[in-house]
Amino acid sequence: MSKWETTIDELIALFRDAMCALVPVAERAHMIWKQPTAYDDWDHICEALYRSIVIGSIEHADGLGHFMPVADYDRRTSTYEANSYIGNASLDGEAAFVCFETERLPFDRCLFAVLDRRLNVIGERRTATAETQFVFFVARAICRTTGLSKN
DSSP: OOOEEEOHHHHHHHHHHHHHHHHHHHHHTTOOOSTTSOOHHHHHHHHHHHIIIIIHHHHTBTTOOSOOOBOOTTOOOSBOTTOBEEEEGGGTTSEEEEEEEOSSSTTOEEEEEEEOTTSBEEEEEEEEGGGOOEEEEETTEEOOOSOEEEO
């Protein structure tokens, strides 16, 4: 099997595309998918997609070495001290990706947990999905590789 080279940004884009593709199915099933009233079933679908597309790819990537577990999708917590996390490159490690939100189009906004130096959550920040570059943070060090390889 050949190696797949990708980026964190691309993994998150694939995850978002998968959720967008499932919106019509959720609507046909009368499943509410928009936050804050999304059904638990929709949340379970999103968690499975994120774990399969994003977390699984990171965990099996070559060259990352040992790192703390990656925070789950839409995980609301008071601290990230025991987790690696997806962040926004422009926020320089000061925020952890929590989930997508819908303002006008499906999943057009990102919710980030704002972090202090000890990785405790001290607030929230929203950014437009189109203006966000996603990166992977291990402890306090950013993984600045141009890509990931996965067998």
